[in-house]
Amino acid sequence: MDTVTRPRILVVGAGFAGVGCVRRLERRLAPNEADLTLVTPTAYQLYLPLLPQVASGVLTPQSIALSLRRSPRYRTRIIPGGAIGVDLRAKVCVIRTITGRIVDEPYDYIVLAPGSVTRTFDIPGLTDNAFGLKTLAEAAYIRDHVISQLDLADASQDPAERASRLQFVVVGGGYAGTETAACLHRLTYNAVRRYPRLDPGLIKWHLIDIAPKLMPELGEKLGSSAQEILRRRGIEISLGVSIEKAGPEEVTFTDGRVVPTRTLIWTAGVVASPLIATLGAETVRGRLAVTPEMSLPGHDGVFALGDAAAVPDLDKGEEGAVCPPTAQHATRQAKLAADNLLAALRGEPQRPYHHRDLGLVVDLGGRDAVSKPLGVELRGLPAQAVARGYHWSALRTNVAKTRVLTNWALNAIAGDDFVRTGFQARKPAKLKDFEYTDAYMSPEEVAAHVARTSRGEV
Template sequence: MSARIVVVGGGFAGTGVARRLEKLVPQADIRLVSPDDHMLYLPLLPQVAAGVLTPRAAVLSLSRLLRRTLLVPGRAIGVDLDTRRVLVRSITGEHEVLPYDRLVLAPGSVTRVMDVPGLREFGRGAKTLAEAAFLRDHVLGQLEIAHASTDPEERARRCRFVVVGGGYAGVETAANLQRTAVALARRLPRLDPSLIRWHVVQHGGELMPGLGARLSEDTRRVLVSRGVHVDLHTSLVGADDTSVTLSDGRRLATSTLIWTAGVAPSPLVGRLDAETAHGRLVVEPDLSVPGRPEVSALGDAAAVPDLATGDGAVCPPTAQHASRQAPVAADNVVASLAGRPTRRYRHRDLGMVVDLGGRNAVAKPFGIGLAGTPAAAVTAAYHLWALHVPAAMARVATNWALHAVQGQSAVRLGFLTGASGRLAEFEHTDDYLEPAEVRAAVAAARSS
């Protein structure tokens, strides 16, 4: 079966589709479009930011995962659905047009940014490997500046860190980085660890509401016991380079605003001539795009019907669903090429795990609530299992073992000294073209 198959996205969903297609249609021309040459395991980013893991431990090399798939190093910035062409901006800035017989869209998500004054200019994200590395350097740098300063106000400002978003990413980022910050402060003789202030700002009435009231309260107690201020029913209303303003009227002096208040689908899907729901591409239960049977979509950018839950629910944007949608999407691509019936995606969520640093965690596997050491063991085991690749599992386990022996030993890497840390700088949300622009670019490329 000879066919041109283009997969957009090198995350759990896209990589999973490509790997399965290699086995099912060995003669097909498979191309995977990704700006990175690795698959990022997002749940481990808070540990990368905290220095528990090296950046290499949170990624899987695409060249090792894929055997026959051609990696196209670039970003898909538009799709002409009528002529079946994908417009790619390569990592060198040049445009390339990829024709396809079947298209699989798995471009993932970006940080959801609200229209809050100063947020884009002074907020820092925690969703990419570069952002995690930047956060580590930034937080450690703030403490070192505070240690060298003789100005009490500057010391207090540098030692206050505000995390907006009380979901999984925000809680894990605050919990892990707080431990690192305190450990470093204890090694700086002129810096009192009691000066360090961490805030988690959550607009809702509980942290990580999907875990249930009991585990949410367990999480809050762990954070508070470490000195973290948990501000519920509160939101960010403004920010500048020296402070943030909250909805309850408080103005907190800080040089660090970390924004983790949710994710949004890749801007790519909002610029297609196709229906979306809350920014996610509407798909059928078999993951095909209505009216475009040659196009499939899955992962964070697709509104996949959650048949296990019913009542019109869609699958949440989690790595668990993305990785399980991948084989269904690949099987359906092959079925559509062969003229066979496709199958629907159905999976019941296995639960969530939340790492709070050290021996603290909360988890809800198969609906069973766990906290403390048992939850930490389940969390570690789940992450190792989810990596799948033995070399990656060994690398993470080794990092954990070294950390357990040596303790907190994060250092600034210095790679991102010239970066501003702005949200848009690392996530490239302004790259994408409108349909008319894509058609014009594709037409120009075909005529040249």
């Protein structure tokens, strides 16, 4: 088959869904059957569930950044940039490269797996003063920031400043927020021993969530166990509470409390990537509405999965149910989406997505964890073994597995040196500076741009 006439497959996103799909296609495509391209700003897959451990220094950033160029079947062209618009009629994806250049990438088949971004609300000062935890850079930056608060508090002669620097607020009672609060609390608890001028009693961590329960998916017993572990450590948990406004030196809760703090970490859920809005297609709570086969109705050759797609949950038994945005679903959907794309390419029947829930794991740091593998409730060391065993086995490369295992062992034996690595600059970087949610086009802008390009005006 002539190279020019080979079908062009474009995969958008290098998360669990995108990378899993690419790897499956690399294995199953015949050598000259199609050209495969991946769009991602970074040439690695980030293992998101372990970000709290990077933020707390248990793991190094490199250990959970899995290189995309280690595959023995590597055949994918990688475009270093982010997709900012898709014209479904013209079959063109508009990409902003990491240098800021705008390029158009035509395709015959496209897999949309751009993932999600941090969900924010119209809360005064939130995006200007809060940190998110969705990227490797954010995790590394938060670690530097937290340690710098201890350094600055230790050097300060002002009791009010010292108190505000030693209070920390985490918003979000899901897995990300709970693990973040637990891991960073351990970081400050262990670090304060190296600061003899600081009163450990001044260090206060607040975990708040608007929901009435912490991690309700775990069930009543395990959720209560996790809550008790955190409270026993000294973390103050407030449920049914959120943020009313956020300032650079204090945060106001919706129950009227004003907490002096320089650290607000926002992990209150995610929403689909803004790329989905550029398509002008039907959505379900912001996620692209797709069939059980993960194809977009009315558009041949368009597939979507992961956090950005509302994939029907046929196994839940409820009308209108969709799969939650978890790594477990994204990994499984990736394989089937690749198989269904190949089926479409070869004129074969496609299969709907089905799954069996493997359970949930929550690593609270140290020897504390709660897990529910296959419905079995575990606490303490058995839960910790299951949680870390699950994460370790889910890492895609042996190099990553070795690094993570080594980091865990070294941290358990030698502890942490609490070294800042230099990310804390004079100008602080907050939530709005990491996710670039304002970089996307509207559907009309995408169509106009593609039209101008086709006329040779761009």
